[in-house]
Structures are given as structure tokens and as C-alpha cells.
Amino acid sequence: MLYFEDLTPGRLFHTASHTLTQDEIIQFARQFDPQPFHTDPVAAKASVFDGLAASGWHTSSLTMRLITASELKEVANGLIGMGIKDMRWPQPTRAGDTLRAEIEVLTGKRSTSQPGFGVVQLRWTTRNQRDEIAMQLETAIWVACRPAA
Template identity: 85%
Template sequence: MLYYEDLTTGRRFQTASHTLSEDEIIAFASQFDPQPFHTDPQAAKTSVFDGLAASGWHTSSLTMRLITASELKDVANGLIGMGIRDMRWPRPTRAGDTLRAEVEVLGQKPSTSQPGFGVVQLRWTTLNQHDDIAMQLETSIWVARRPVTTTEPA
């Protein structure tokens, strides 16, 4: 298990990678973000993206999947999000792009109202195969503190 005490400022985590196909991009967008530049390769050619682009929400969802399959899957009470700040997609994700994520611990603060928990600030960065940033955000998660163990005198 990873507890609050294990998520120290500066610690970094890496994920595996996933290569997106055109079919995946269209299927996700058809269900969750049905705009022509995400669902129709022909129409996308005349869009601001100059070709089919994955929805930013697809990139974000895939990032979550990669993170929950990484070492961070072992956070004691799960990855309980408290909010997101500064989410951005500086470039489109395309079919054939291979994405991976890096997570950096930015800081921690113990809870004053619930001493068994703390808040950990993280930066998620999703990179493509060229190490270009496809998505980045900052988030805070609610994390259990390591249980205090006591030993009884012999």
C-alpha cells in the first residue's frame, strides 16, 4: 500500500503506454464528444485540427486508465480526487499516438479535521511518443495516513 507518508514532495511515478487507433478515437467521441473533428476523418480535414483528433476527454480518460494500472493503483484508499486545476491539452492527440503518463507529487498537507487522512497535490503529465505534452493537470487527492501501530510492553 501507498499511504500519505509515502507520497513525498518530488516523488515521481511512470505509467505504461497505450497507442490510440482511429477506431478508438471515433468510438469514444461518438459516445461522449460527438463533434465532427473527433468522429469524421473527412470532415476533420477542414477543421482547426486539420485532421482527426481525439477528444481531450478521451486523452484524460486514457490517462486515468494508465494511472490506475500503475504503482498508484496501490494508494491505500484509492485515488479519491478532490478537484482539478489548470487542465490543458496543448496539442491534439492523433490516431497512432502512443501516450504515457508521469505523475509528480507537488506537496502534502495533513488533514486537521480528520487526522487519519491528508491531501496530496499531484501533477499529471501525459506525453506522446515524441515527449510532447498531450495533457496536463494538477489535482488534489484524499489519502489515508499510515495506521499507527502500537506494541504492548512484554
């Protein structure tokens, strides 16, 4: 198990990778973000993206999936999110892109109102195979402290 005390500033976690297919991009977008540049390769060619692009929400959801399969799946009480700030998608994700994520612990602060818990600030950075940033965000998670021996 990973507890609050294990999530020290500067610690890095890395995920496995996943290569997105055109079918995955279209299927996700049809259900959750049905815009032509996510669902129609022909229409997407005439868009600002100049081709089919995955929804940013797809990139974010895939990142969450990669993180929940990483060492961070061992956080004692689960990855309980408290909020997200500064989410951005500086590069479109495309079919054939292989994404992986790095999670950096930024800060940690024990709760004064609920002993036994702390708040940990994390930065998620999702990169493609060219090492370009596909998504980045900062988030706070609620983490259990190590039980007294």
C-alpha cells in the same frame, strides 16, 4: 500499500503506454464528444485540427486508466479526487499516438479536521511518442495516513 507518508514532494510515478487507434478515437467521441473533428476523418481535415483528433476528454480518460494500472493503484483508499485545476491539452492526440503519463507529487498536507488523512497535490503530465505534452493537470487527492503500529 501507499499511504500519505509515502507520497513525498518530488516523488515521480510513471505509467505504461497505450497507442490510440482511429477506431478508439471515433468510438469514444461518438459516445462522449460527438463533434466532427473527433468522429469524421474527412470533416476533421477541414477543421482547425487539420485531421482527426481525439477528444481531450478521451486523452484524460486514457490517462486515468494508465494511472490506475500504475504503482498508484496501491494508494490505500484509492485515488479519491478532490478537484482538478489547470487542465490543458496543448497538443492534439491523434491515431497512432502512443501516450504515457508521469505523475509528480507536488505537496502534501495532513488534515486538521480528520486525523488519519491528508491531501496530496499531484501534477499529471501525459506525453506522446515525440515527448510532446498531450495533457497536463493538477489535482488533489484524499489519502489515508499510515495506521499506527
